[in-house]
Amino acid sequence: MNNKEKIFLNKLINKYSKEPRGKYLLTPDSFSNDDIIQGISTLLKKKITMSDVTKKFEKKFAKVVGAKYALMVNSGSSANLLAFFALINPMKKKRLRPGDECIIPSLCWSTSLWPIVQSGLKPKFVDIDRGSLNLSIDQLKKKITKKTRAIMAVHILGNSTNMIELNKIIKRKNLYLIEDTCESLGSSYKKKKLGTFGDFGTFSFYYSHQITSGEGGMIVCNDKKNYEILHSLRAHGWDRGLNKKNQKSFNFINSGFNLRPTETSAAIGYSQLKKLNKFKKIRSSNRNKIIKKLQSSKKWREQFTFIYPAKNLDPSWFGLPILINKPYIKKKRKFLNYLNKNFIETRPIISGNFINQKSINLYKLNQSKEKFPNAQNIDDRGFFIGVHVNPISNKELNFLENKLLKINEI
Ligand SMILES: Cc1ncc(COP(=O)(O)O)c(C=O)c1O
Incomplete structure (x- = not known):
């Protein structure tokens, strides 16, 4: 694309991409014009289906997170689905069997949980740690039984559990570890990237995440056989793209889905990946x-508690989780309505204590929410606001101070 064409496209993009003003959004879009131009160029070349750019993005992603293999899919949910279907796959040695247990924190996302059920395994919920919002190692130790074969660690909002302790348990008990890193791309624990401690690490590039390709996801692993299983499951169960010699073109070696990304998403994701560190620094600041x-405001009365990174973690934040303190907890609903009316977008911390969701009853996984007091505490007191990829202005800071600290008065 020459300069003249780029100038033309820039003008066009600026004309069509206006964000609402005066609102503190959960996620203002983080696309630069160049990200969009990269996407457009796949369309101009009529290369929309997965091809060379996707491969280039996968290679670069694997390098950035420090994994041997990375495979792009159409969402983080699909990455989780692939992880569990790889664990039960007949090609996998020591595969999981129906009814085997997988432990998962009760503060989780829906598609962290459902692939466990969809693959015939039995989820077993564990409470979280109040400080980090991530699975509690003490509770985990109590929940492990002879039937436990896997742990789904969900790295919440850029934070993590104690990965050294988790690793010790995994090794001692000979368990599979899947890390749902959809909210934590770029976080490192003792300099090792989250998502690379276990058998599989999964990532999401939905528009609100650390980097975005609109929709999209990635799954990483270090084992060649695992990679080959994921590769065949991603697209129809065939071996196309696996570089096997004497390969027929329609060779179906496994069962499969179609979870392929588009080349357009990959081009946007590749362009965004270059900015991961920059985004991380600005978000943190x-x-x-x-x-x-x-906390330094005249109106500060300890209304809120904030969440801090786990020891040894260099976080890549996704949002700013806030817990309402006593005596304001009962006002939570009224307060969030007030913020919404006053142009501050909020949302629950992931989906709260997942035990409370209706889908849990539908699949007869019900249990008392009191068994998970820390996740329930987050459900009762928590919400989050955005942290953006552009430096926050004083005007925005004053706006947040005025509105958030009004909780005493409403
Ligand atoms: C922890 C977690 N896992 C999985 C997902 C699913 O990702 P996607 O929206 O790309 O399917 C999300 C989505 O926000 C998430 O927060």
Whole structure:
């Protein structure tokens, strides 16, 4: 694409991409014009289906996170689905069997949980740690039984559990570890990237995440056989693209789905990946500024508790989780309505204590929410606001201070 064409496209993009003003959004879009131009160029070349750019993105992604293999899919949910269907696949040695148990924190996302059920395994919920929002190692130790074969660790909002302790348990008990890193791309524990501790690490590029390709996801692993299983499951069960010699073109070696990304998403994702570190730094600085602004305000009365990174973690934040303190907890609903009316977007911390969701009853996984007091505490007191990829202005900081610290008065 020459310069003249780029200038033309830039003008066109600027004309069509206006964001609402005066609102503190959960996620203003983080696309630069160049990200969009990269996507457009796949369309101009009529190369929309997965091809060379997807491969280039996968290679680069694997390098950035420090994994041997990375495979792009159409969402983080699909990445989780592939992880569990790889674990039960007949090609896998020591595969999981129907009814085997997989432990998962009760503060999780829907598609962290459902692939466990969809693959015939039995989820077993464990409570979280109040400080990090991630699965509690003490509770985990109590929940492991002879039937436990896997752990789904969900790295919440850029934070993690104690990965050293988790690793010790995994090794001692000979368990599979899947890391749902959909909210934590770029976080490192003792300099090792989250998503690379276990058998599989999964990532999401939905528009609100650390980097975005609109829709999209990635799954990483270090084992060649696992990679080959994921590769065949991603597209129809065939071996196309696996570089086997004497390969017929329609060779179906496995069962499968179609979870392929588009080349357009891959081009946008590749362009965004270059900015991961920059985004991470700005988000972290914005988060610190917001907390400092609130805590140093004349109106600060300890209304809120903030979440801090786990020891040894260099976090890549996704949102700013906030817990309402006593005596304001009962006002939560009214307060969130007030914020919404006053142009501050909020959302629950993931989906709260997942035990409370209706789908849990539908699949007869019900249990008392009191068994998970820490996840319930987050459900009762928590919400989050965005941390953006552009440096926060003083105007925005004052706006947040005025509105958030009104909780005493409403
Ligand atoms: C922890 C977690 N896992 C999985 C997903 C699913 O990702 P996607 O929206 O790309 O399917 C999300 C989505 O936000 C998530 O937060």
